[in-house]
Amino acid sequence: MQAVISVNGVTKTYASGFQALKGIHLDIRRGEIFALLGPNGAGKTTLISIICGIVNASTGSVLADGHDIARDYRAARAKIGLVPQELSTDAFESVWDTVKFSRGLFGKPPNKAYLEKILKDLSLWDKRDAKIMALSGGMKRRVMIAKALSHEPKILFLDEPTAGVDVELRRDMWQMVRRLRENGVTIILTTHYIEEAEEMADRIGVISKGEILLVEDKDVLMKKLGKKQLTLHLQHPLAGVPDGLQEYQLELSQDGTQLTYTFDAQDDRIGIPELLKRLDEHGIHFRDLQTSESSLEEIFVSLVRGRA
Numbered sequence: 001m002q003a004v005i006s007v008n009g010v011t012k013t014y015a016s017g018f019q020a021l022k023g024i025h026l027d028i029r030r031g032e033i034f035a036l037l038g039p040n041g042a043g044k045t046t047l048i049s050i051i052c053g054i055v056n057a058s059t060g061s062v063l064a065d066g067h068d069i070a071r072d073y074r075a076a077r078a079k080i081g082l083v084p085q086e087l088s089t090d091a092f093e094s095v096w097d098t099v100k101f102s103r104g105l106f107g108k109p110p111n112k113a114y115l116e117k118i119l120k121d122l123s124l125w126d127k128r129d130a131k132i133m134a135l136s137g138g139m140k141r142r143v144m145i146a147k148a149l150s151h152e153p154k155i156l157f158l159d160e161p162t163a164g165v166d167v168e169l170r171r172d173m174w175q176m177v178r179r180l181r182e183n184g185v186t187i188i189l190t191t192h193y194i195e196e197a198e199e200m201a202d203r204i205g206v207i208s209k210g211e212i213l214l215v216e217d218k219d220v221l222m223k224k225l226g227k228k229q230l231t232l233h234l235q236h237p238l239a240g241v242p243d244g245l246q247e248y249q250l251e252l253s254q255d256g257t258q259l260t261y262t263f264d265a266q267d268d269r270i271g272i273p274e275l276l277k278r279l280d281e282h283g284i285h286f287r288d289l290q291t292s293e294s295s296l297e298e299i300f301v302s303l304v305r306g307r308a
């Protein structure tokens with residue numbers, strides 16, 4: 001499938017001499033929701049700003065829907081909607097005028113029906129005549145999204161879309177993002193909330209210290225890197241793990257009542273019947289057992305730590 005965004009060898013060294021991006025290669029597939037995850041200062045905003053033509057790359061190139069963002073800036077930028085981290089709107093304007101003006105900036109002819117649809121989708125229609133400054137923080141954020149969508153972009157960047165918003169608005173935004181994708185818009189979001197990436201993304205990229213550590217289908221990533229744990233609640237406490245069971249690297253809780261076996265999710269329980277049999281042979285009986293799977297958060301933390 002042809003990439004809708006193609007980042008080729010992009011580096012960025014700020015005037016201070018700090019290298020924020022170190023040779024990024026990244027393809028975003030048409031129609032996907034791509035989550036870019038990374039700790040503070042990883043380079044997420046820098047990368048987005050370069051793709052959107054706000055910051056110049058030091059080296060490398062970016063194609064947006066086939067247009068080079070440096071050589072063919074206007075055409076490239078017209079394909080992109082950006083919802084920045086910080087709210088920036090003219091507080092004295094009404095919601096309607098703000099989105100209308102924003103559309104005009106991209107040289108698009110007026111289209112009342114389209115703008116009406118966006119405002120309705122974002123539950124802003126009732127507020128169309130309200131001045132931005134009179135809106136709540138969550139509503140202002142919706143206006144930022146409406147603005148970003150006003151020129152019918154094919155690609156939407158959401159930089160930390162739900163930072164500081166309440167749970168209800170977060171759910172609304174997730175729904176809205178899914179609807180946009182159904183309408184053929186490619187979505188790239190940066191987030192600190194791993195839960196958000198886990199919930200929303202088709203693919204996940206992890207960036208740390210200006211480098212992409214990995215790009216992977218979310219489901220594959222969860223499977224590949226995820227660990228599963230089997231915890232046995234023992235009938236009688238143990239003083240220690242018997243020598244004959246060393247190969248399983250079992251962990252015994254301090255009080256000796258729980259044994260935990262950690263294994264790769266990929267292996268999918270291979271070896272567990274054998275383990276249970278061996279425990280029985282050692283006279284270890286359990287009264288209860290439970291399994292748990294690592295979340296994307298745990299995977300992410302271990303990845304970023306591993307590279308620290």
Ligand SMILES: Nc1ncnc2c1ncn2[C@@H]1O[C@H](COP(=O)(O)OP(=O)(O)OP(=O)(O)O)[C@@H](O)[C@H]1O
Nearest residue numbers: 014016018020038039040041042043044045046047
């Ligand atoms: N204009 C600038 N001049 C110098 N350094 C900068 C500039 N802008 C960003 N940086 C540095 O580049 C690095 C990457 O910043 P960036 O904002 O891209 O990270 P981020 O991943 O978006 O972080 P956060 O999650 O905190 O928003 C940081 O160390 C930051 O201090």
